[in-house]
Amino acid sequence: MAERRIAGAPPLEFDLPVHGGFAPMGIGETFPDEALDADELEIAGEPGQDPAAAFRRTLGMFATGVTVITTQDSEQVHGMTANAFMSVSLRPPLVVISVDRRAKMHALLNEGRRYGISVLADEQRTLSDRFAGRTGEATEEVEFDVVHETPLVRGALAHLVARVVRSNWGGDHSLFVGQVEYARYGEGQPLLFHGGRYEHLLERAPVFSSLPPEILAAITAEGVERIFEPGEFVVREGDPGDELFVIVEGDARVERKGSPLATFGPGEFFGEIAVIDGRPRSADVVAASPLRALVISRELVRDTVEREPRAAWAMLEVLAGRLRDD
Ligand code: FAD
Numbered sequence: 001m002a003e004r005r006i007a008g009a010p011p012l013e014f015d016l017p018v019h020g021g022f023a024p025m026g027i028g029e030t031f032p033d034e035a036l037d038a039d040e041l042e043i044a045g046e047p048g049q050d051p052a053a054a055f056r057r058t059l060g061m062f063a064t065g066v067t068v069i070t071t072q073d074s075e076q077v078h079g080m081t082a083n084a085f086m087s088v089s090l091r092p093p094l095v096v097i098s099v100d101r102r103a104k105m106h107a108l109l110n111e112g113r114r115y116g117i118s119v120l121a122d123e124q125r126t127l128s129d130r131f132a133g134r135t136g137e138a139t140e141e142v143e144f145d146v147v148h149e150t151p152l153v154r155g156a157l158a159h160l161v162a163r164v165v166r167s168n169w170g171g172d173h174s175l176f177v178g179q180v181e182y183a184r185y186g187e188g189q190p191l192l193f194h195g196g197r198y199e200h201l202l203e204r205a206p207v208f209s210s211l212p213p214e215i216l217a218a219i220t221a222e223g224v225e226r227i228f229e230p231g232e233f234v235v236r237e238g239d240p241g242d243e244l245f246v247i248v249e250g251d252a253r254v255e256r257k258g259s260p261l262a263t264f265g266p267g268e269f270f271g272e273i274a275v276i277d278g279r280p281r282s283a284d285v286v287a288a289s290p291l292r293a294l295v296i297s298r299e300l301v302r303d304t305v306e307r308e309p310r311a312a313w314a315m316l317e318v319l320a321g322r323l324r325d326d
Contacts, residue, residue: 071105079151109167114161114178148182162180165177211318228293254284
């Protein structure tokens with residue numbers, strides 16, 4: 001059958017033999033015989049839709065995190081925002097990224113080249129925009145940590161360094177399979193992308209800490225102090241969400257199935273959502289050091305809110321702010 005390709009011939013580095021004793025087998029050596037154009041797609045729903053736009057919107061329904069792909073060419077560091085990142089294999093450790101063939105990054109990646117993946121944290125949205133070329137004149141210097149001669153965006157939630165072991169044709173994009181040489185994960189909330197816009201997890205959205213101080217003081221006034229030894233469970237996953245905690249001294253670590261999710265320090269609250277909806281705890285909280293916390297029961301919180309109508313309104317304002325896409 002005649003070979004048919006879209007988006008031009010694949011670039012030269014494609015399907016080069018892989019050296020160094022690592023020889024992946026299977027697909028990736030050939031191109032599809034029949035490549036459909038996006039305009040030929042069958043689109044369900046309203047007639048007259050632009051098939052390519054509908055295809056794009058369909059893909060956008062898949063929620064992802066956001067990464068910055070980085071690489072270094074002599075002294076020059078180049079970064080690019082990408083959500084087309086996927087884990088491939090644990091043994092050997094492999095990941096893949098999909099890069100637009102028009103992107104500058106595309107010209108920098110080839111077999112043997114290392115790329116870094118920085119999984120962005122919720123508060124790194126501006127970096128995502130920056131590395132997507134969406135911001136105007138950049139003001140602040142971006143800070144990188146260099147591992148395996150590969151720059152990684154400082155403050156990201158997770159880092160990986162991978163070496164390109166295979167590059168595959170992917171239409172107007174290319175797939176760069178990387179063998180992972182370095183991995184690091186931290187704690188915090190990820191930046192999310194869905195339907196063409198940024199989103200965030202509401203799991204750890206602060207409610208009480210955002211209330212006006214006088215209302216907060218009324219809620220915490222009747223709290224009872226409790227002390228925990230390092231390593232002691234403060235709450236366990238599945239426990240009833242009947243208490244709100246404010247840390248007075250020390251640190252508490254939030255864990256799920258033994259994996260750390262976040263750390264809270266003095267002045268920080270936890271159990272904020274559970275104390276409102278009364279549902280079971282979604283994670284363990286363990287004292288990371290000698291811990292002194294103020295504990296306020298669900299009944300006390302409810303009594304205060306019922307006594308003080310301004311408190312109810314303030315909480316609604318905080319919750320509405322969480323749902324707004326800022
Ligand atoms: P450029 O457009 O030249 O650079 C990108 C930006 O990064 C520029 O503003 C540049 O100033 C800045 N920059 C680069 N290096 C540095 C540095 N060392 N210090 C400071 N700033 C620097 N495209 C894909 O191909 N695949 C994807 O998976 C993908 N996912 C995306 C997900 C999201 C959420 C978004 C917003 C965009 C995504 N894009 C993706 C689009 C891609 O990020 C942009 O097209 C990007 O501009 C391509 O970068 P480039 O390599 O062509 O370099």
